[in-house]
Amino acid sequence: METIMHYSCETCPIKSCAVETLDIEELLILQKNCGVRVFKKNETIFQQGSLTSNIAYIKSGLVKIHKKGPVKDQILKLIKPLRFIGIPTILGERLYQYSATAIESTSVCYIDTDIFRMLILGNGKFGNEIINELCKDEIRFFERSINQMQKQIHGRLADALLFFANDIFQNDHFRMPLSRSELGDFIHATRESVTRSMTSFKKDGLIEITGKNIVILDKPSLMRVSKTG
Template sequence: MSTVRKKGGPACCSCLSNQEAPVASILRCSNLTTGMDDAEIAELLASSQVRRHVFAPGEIVFHDGDQPHSLYILLRGEVHILKDTFSGRRIFISEVNEPGDMFGEVYEVLKRPYDIYVEAAKETELLEIGSRFFTLSSQDESPSRSALLVERNLMRIFARKAYFMHGRIKVLASGSLREKIVRYLFQNMDTDGHVELAVSREYLAAYLAVTRPSLSRELSAMQKDGLLKVEGKNLHILDLERFEEYL
């Protein structure tokens, strides 16, 4: 999942927001089927268990401890990835709110039980793709091109997630909260010093491993100090030279 949407970035595929679109059209916009033509997507769907599900707000997609058997692609709505502590406190880990975003694939590939749970934040429609989607190549002596493309695309997806985590480690290795914020924004701002957040403050606080009130206070302090201007999800760096002193 992308944590920011850079100014001038590509828009989401329109087919993903169309509830009446066929499954093949939805998959055509997914990173999982990059490089496939219509015939190969149809071939893949014929060999897979693909279902649509609609979840009401507050409904659980899967529970902590469940054994994975699918991956999920968001068609519309929003889900939150959560974890409960032993004392019962709910920890917000991430959110998925961009049509076409995928989640659950790492657990499915590794065949490890979920150590988180996913809850619909609003009415949400998901495309569930069963395990056979990942095991096509092991079922045939001569894997089809579509099966090989799925394997290649999964490797690219995992590589992007690893790169994302590498960036987060660099942010978390910073000393103060202000340094963490500066490094995060510096990684994601455009050439004009502008960052448009594609996530909530709650998600950003979880990403930075701080509380939401602490994040809000520090952003307000940075704005008061003339470092940046905050307008909703749009942040503008006002003094780049001073800003870079915190890197």
């Protein structure tokens, strides 16, 4: 079921900021060393423990980055389109230290790791954009980590709902792409606690739930819960 096809990097309308800095020659090199593949919902893009292959650029869809912990699987972050995943593999680790799975139908552009490294070495602007990406990502991760560690479950769930509405869907009415159990893995809670917290939000008129459909009715209150727990 692999659908690898080639296309023109030069005319790609959704280039990353980094690739935007490349000249024609570099784009041609990139072109020869990348390929697109579409993943279905719940399909594994790469798995923790398997051999590392390429750097991946998410063109469309939604991806979860997750890792097996001592107790259970944890979703470390969700990646929306026009971002790279797997850059850390450039360190040269033989095995992936974490997994990436499509949670919606996702289109990925693979870039050969050695070519990626070569572009960084040969083009300072390209390297700079990649560093910027990694820095922003780290800041975001710190932010999320501290919130996860210091808030209790209502606050963590409120954070997640606001994240989906504001960052992922830009809409207060959306279809939750994660199962209850996955949502639990995302906010470090059990699926039962997620359900309980959700019904409590519903009871208080903060949200409306119909299966996977979620409508945020009272955003100010939800933000207050996010802040105070």
